[in-house]
Each structure stands twice: as structure tokens, then as C-alpha cells.
Amino acid sequence: MALINLRNLGVTMSAPLFSNLNFTVDAGDRVGIVAANGRGKTTLLNCLAGRQEPTTGDITRARGLRVGYVEQNVPANLLEVSFYDAVLCALPKEQIASESWRVDVTLDSLAVPAAMRERALAQLSGGWQRLAMLARVWVTEPDVLLLDEPTNHLDLAKIALLEDWLNALPRDVPVIIASHDRAFLDAVCNRTLFLRQEQPQSYALPYSRARMALDEVDASDERRYQKEMKTAQQLRKQAAKLYNLGVNSGSDLLTVKTKQLKARAEKLEDSARPGYRERSSGSIKLANRGIQAKVLLTLEDAAVTTPDGTLLLKTGQQWICQGDRIVLLGRNGAGKTRFVEMIRRAIADPSGGGAIKPTPSLVLGYSDQALSNLGQNDTPLGMITRLFELGEQRARTVLAGVGIGIEMQGKEIGRLSGGQKARLAMLVLRLTNPNFYLLDEPTNHLDIDGQEALEEELTEGEASCLLVSHDRSFVRSVGNRFWLIDRKRLVEVDGPEEFFEAARTQD
Structure with a gap:
């Protein structure tokens, strides 16, 4: 018997x-739910959790079914509460005194260190906060678990922990x-639901295999559509010839055949459906102004340190050359972000005379994970309009092209969705017209x-770029060189897989 059954479900907000x-x-x-930004993933989870009513259709749940929903954000009233107490207060009041042991069991299963449990959520990283929200839901022993973007803010070690934890859950x-x-979807899901405006598609397959199957269906639909439209066009041409013959000869039979051919063409055109095309969330395009120099950056055993002078790593003698797409690998705290910031500063002020030496013609395109270049x-x-020599009309056009409509262009950037902010940051990079990207x-x-558009652009x-990413698919697709921070040294490795595997066993 199905635990949840959705029938002809639909949700319309300002649009379907x-x-x-x-x-x-x-x-x-x-089940992995896949859709573009703003296409209803969170809305569907809210419907499944009973927090929102669908516009059309029905949801039937098994009697007494307990649904646990792990949201993306920490409620404001929990920020000053300790990790342990945030999970404890998720229990029903009558269970807190007698069943607090459930909290310890849950936190042990998520490998939460003892010291971490006493810290307020506001003092924790985004990754630990996400795990706290998961623990709050799991301690209540739900029958169904809903997760909204669970890997956001998680480093590779915590993503691996979450994958192992999910795969060890009662089946x-x-x-x-x-x-x-x-x-992540490939590692934990056995079904994939592609959420679409008119006809969602589902497969009993992990994401990558489901995506291949879906792409084949979409391509087949497009081929059939093109064939039917070509047939309709031929019927119309034939009808036009018969019409001319009928007019010249006065034949009623030819007139009847002409009408029949037109009717067949119209029927084909009315019933034909093109292959699926996603409504764009906004395009991602990058620029590359080109550069004559082969060596873009020289690292002469640069020392990367914390603000108090503690050594994080030394680079040794390294070069970044034209066409290099270098992925920087290293555990959390190894110095990746500090290293990237050192490179950014060295390019911004090449006269500083440090151990990081950019070529004079280097033009930087920089974006950090906090999108701090966006006020x-x-x-x-x-x-x-302030940063670039664009008139207002041109600026409005390029903003609309990245998915920021007229109604949002004059509002504060803080009110944009995460996806819109990311696309705006990519637009700033393109308009900067760099020849080296630091991402x-x-x-x-x-x-x-x-993600796929950015991969293709790069x-x-x-x-030429140096990038830091916890997105394994992105790293595999983009990187052609890999630098690993290992025991406070920067070393070049053949690929990322050994590091990915080692991240699963990090403390």
C-alpha cells in the first residue's frame, strides 16, 4: 500500500x-525531486508535509502517517539555543524528561562531537546548522523524511556523512x-521525479541514469514533432497545388481533396507537441577577453597564514597558465579560502612585491561563496549601471536575460532568491570581461x-580559472588540473577521486 498518493496534483502561484x-x-x-530554481520543489514538499494545499488534485496519506520536514533555514528563535537543546525541544513536552536519550542516539548517529553539542546554533557553520535541523526532525521518529536542499553549506566530509546516514536508515x-x-542524488536516491509545468516525469532510477532516459524521451518527442510538422507542410503544399488545378479546371473533386488535405494538415499541427524545453531561469554566459601571456600567475613559495600569523600552507614553486582550470582541494580549515583571497589581493595590487606574481595584462573575474561583490x-x-558603461535600457535587457525581470530590477538585491543572486554574480563576471576567473x-x-551552463562556459x-567547490560533479566536469593542500604543502595530483574518497573518513 502506498504511504502517499498524489493524483492530478497541480499548484499555481502567479503562474503554474x-x-x-x-x-x-x-x-x-x-526519491530525488529535480527542477529548475523557482519551479516548485519546495512548494511540493510543503504540500507533502500538509503545510500547503495544492491548487488542483488530491494527496492521500496512510492513516496516522508522521511526516518529518527538514527545511533549509534555522528558525530565528533557535539561533541562541545550543545544538543539544535545539534537538531536545523538538520532542513532545511529555517525552523530554523520560526520553532525552533519543537526542544522544540521534547526535551519535550524525557523529556530532560532544563539544559541538553545547554550542549555540548561531556560533556554528551553516553545515552544522543543517545537521541540527535534520537531527530535530529525526529525533521525532517520522515515518517519512522530507529534505529541502540538504547539502547546502555542507563540506565534502559532511556530505559523505549525510549520504552514509541516509543509506543506513531503516529501509x-x-x-x-x-x-x-x-x-548526492546519485548516491542516495533510487527514484527521480522531474518536476515540470505540464507533465512531470518519474523514473525508478538514480538521477544520472534517469536524466539520460529523460533526455532520450525529449529528443524522441522533438524528432516526432519535427516529422509531423514536415508532413503537415508537405500536405499544405500539395493542397495548394490541387487548389490551383481545381480553380483552373473547375473540378469539384479537386476542391474537395484540397479541403481534405488542409484538414489533415491542421489536425497534425494541432496535435503535434514539441520536445520539452525548460522555461529559462536566466542564461549564464561568461566572457574571455583573451591574453597573449602563457603564464598568468607565478607562485614563488607563497606562505598562506591565518590573521594571527599561523602557517596554513606553503605553495612551493607553481604556475597557472593560459587554459588551466585548476581545482583547489583540501579539507575544511586547510586554507583554501585564505589562499584564494591572497591571489585576489595580489592581482588587485600587483605592485605589492609578494610571492604571488600576476602577469601585467591579467584581468580578474572574482566571485566568492558569500557573493560579497553584490551589495x-x-x-x-x-x-x-554604476559599475559598467551601459545605458538603462541595455542594463534592463541584460538583467532580464539572466532571469531578473523588470519587477525585481529596482528592488534590493537582498530580496532576490539565491538562484537570482548567483546569476547576477555571473552577469557581473561577464561584464567585467576578464581573462582569468577566481571562483x-x-x-x-x-x-x-x-551548473551545466557554467560548466560549458568554462x-x-x-x-583560465582557479576554483574551489564541494560539488563533485562540477569538479569532475570542469577541472583539468588539481591542486591539493596536504600537510601544509600545495601539491599537484592527477585527479580528485582519491581526495573525494578520503573526505568520507575525515573526522
Whole structure:
């Protein structure tokens, strides 16, 4: 018997998000929900959790079913509460005194260190906060677990921990996950639901295999559509010839045949449906102004330190050359972000005479994981017209092209969605017209279409870049060189897989 049954489900906000969704959730299902930003993933989770009513259709749940929903954000009233107490207070009041042991069991299963449990959530990283929200839900022993973007803010070690934890759950507990992390979906899901406006599609396959199957269906639909439209065009041409013959000869039979051919063409055109095309969340394009120099940056055994002078790593003698797409690997705290910041400063002030030496013609395109180049109180239109020599009309056009419509262009950037901010940051990079990119977690908040577009821009455009990312699929697709911070030294390795595997066993 299905635990949750969706029949002809649809939700319309200002526009339809999805419709005609028929789907069942059974014991043991691990379902990945995939859609572009703003296409209804969180809305569907809210419907499944009973927090929102669908516009059309029905949701039937097994009697007494307890649904646990792990949201993306920490409620404000919990920020000053300790990790342990935040989980404890999720228990029903009558159980807190007698069943607090459940909290310890849950935190042990998530490998939360003892010292971490006493710290306030506001003092913790985004990754630990996400695990605290998961623990709060799991301690209540739900029958179904809903996760909304669970890998956001998690480093590779915590992503591996979450994967192992999910795969070790009792098999009768279904898990439904909305995520843009392709490698994570492949690791934990056995079903994939592609949420679409008119006809959602589902496959009993992990993401990558499901995506291949879906792409084949879409391509087949497009071929059939093109064939039917070509046939309709031929019928119309034939009808036109017969019409001319009928007019010249006065033949009623030819007139009848002409009408029949036109009717067949119209029927074909009315019933033909093109292959699926995603409504764009906004395009991602990069620029590459080109550079004559072969060596873009020289590192002469640069020392990367903390603000108090503690050594994090030394680079040795290294070079970044034109066409290099270098991925910087290292555990959390190894110095990746500090190293990237040192490079940024050295390019901004090449006269500093440090151990990082950029070529004089280098033009930097920089984006960090906090998107700090976007002023939260600024407006998209104000920022673009101030930073670049664009008239207002041109600025409005390029903003609309990245998915920021007229109605949002004059509002504060802080009010944009995460996906819109990420695309705005990519637009700033393009308009800067750099010849070297320095990117710290560039896929944060990008949906899968956006990730793939950025991958294509970097690889097909032969961009030169140094990047940091926890997105394994992105790293595998983009990198052609790999630097690893190992025992306070920067060493070149053949690929990322050994590091990815080692991250699973990090403390």
C-alpha cells in the first residue's frame, strides 16, 4: 500500500508551477525531486508535509502517517539555543524528561562531537546548522523524511556523512529529497521525479541514469514533432497545388481533396507537441577577453597564514597558465579560502612585491561563496549601471536575460532568491570581461541547468580559472588540473577521486 498518493496534483502561484502530477511514495523509496530554481520543489514538499494545499488534485496519506520536514533555514528563535537543546525541544513536552536519550542516539548517529553539542546554533557553520535541523526532525521518529536542499553549506566530509546516514536508515522509511547536487542524488536516491509545468516525469532510477532516459524521451518527442510538422507542410503544399488545378479546371473533386488535405494538415499541427524545453531561469554566459601571456600567475613559495600569523600552507614553486582550470582541494580549515583571497589581493595590487606574481595584462573575474561583490542594499539595475558603461535600457535587457525581470530590477538585491543572486554574480563576471576567473563555490544556489551552463562556459570557452567547490560533479566536469593542500604543502595530483574518497573518513 502506498504511504502517499498524489493524483492530478497541480499548484499555481502567479503562474503554474506544475500540474498533472501523479506519483506514489512507498516504503523504501528514496526519491530525488529535480527542477529548475523557482519551479516548485519546495512548494511540493510543503504540500507533502500538509503545510500547503495544492491548487488542483488530491494527496492521500496512510492513516496516522508522521511526516518529518527538514527545511533549509534555522528558525530565528533557535539561533541562541545550543545544538543539544535545539534537538531536545523538538520532542513532545511529555517525552523530554523520560526520553532525552533519543537526542544522544540521534547526535551519535550524525557523529556530532560532544563539544559541538553545547554550542549555540548561531556560533556554528551553516553545515552544522543543517545537521541540527535534520537531527530535530529525526529525533521525532517520522515515518517519512522530507529534505529541502540538504547539502547546502555542507563540506565534502559532511556530505559523505549525510549520504552514509541516509543509506543506513531503516529501509521502510521513505526519503524525499529536493536537491541540485547531482552526485548526492546519485548516491542516495533510487527514484527521480522531474518536476515540470505540464507533465512531470518519474523514473525508478538514480538521477544520472534517469536524466539520460529523460533526455532520450525529449529528443524522441522533438524528432516526432519535427516529422509531423514536415508532413503537415508537405500536405499544405500539395493542397495548394490541387487548389490551383481545381480553380483552373473547375473540378469539384479537386476542391474537395484540397479541403481534405488542409484538414489533415491542421489536425497534425494541432496535435503535434514539441520536445520539452525548460522555461529559462536566466542564461549564464561568461566572457574571455583573451591574453597573449602563457603564464598568468607565478607562485614563488607563497606562505598562506591565518590573521594571527599561523602557517596554513606553503605553495612551493607553481604556475597557472593560459587554459588551466585548476581545482583547489583540501579539507575544511586547510586554507583554501585564505589562499584564494591572497591571489585576489595580489592581482588587485600587483605592485605589492609578494610571492604571488600576476602577469601585467591579467584581468580578474572574482566571485566568492558569500557573493560579497553584490551589495545587499543595492539594486540590480543600480549596480549594473554604476559599475559598467551601459545605458538603462541595455542594463534592463541584460538583467532580464539572466532571469531578473523588470519587477525585481529596482528592488534590493537582498530580496532576490539565491538562484537570482548567483546569476547576477555571473552577469557581473561577464561584464567585467576578464581573462582569468577566481571562483569560490560558484555553484552555490545554481540549479542543475545553471551548473551545466557554467560548466560549458568554462570548458567550451577555454577559460583560465582557479576554483574551489564541494560539488563533485562540477569538479569532475570542469577541472583539468588539481591542486591539493596536504600537510601544509600545495601539491599537484592527477585527479580528485582519491581526495573525494578520503573526505568520507575525515573526522
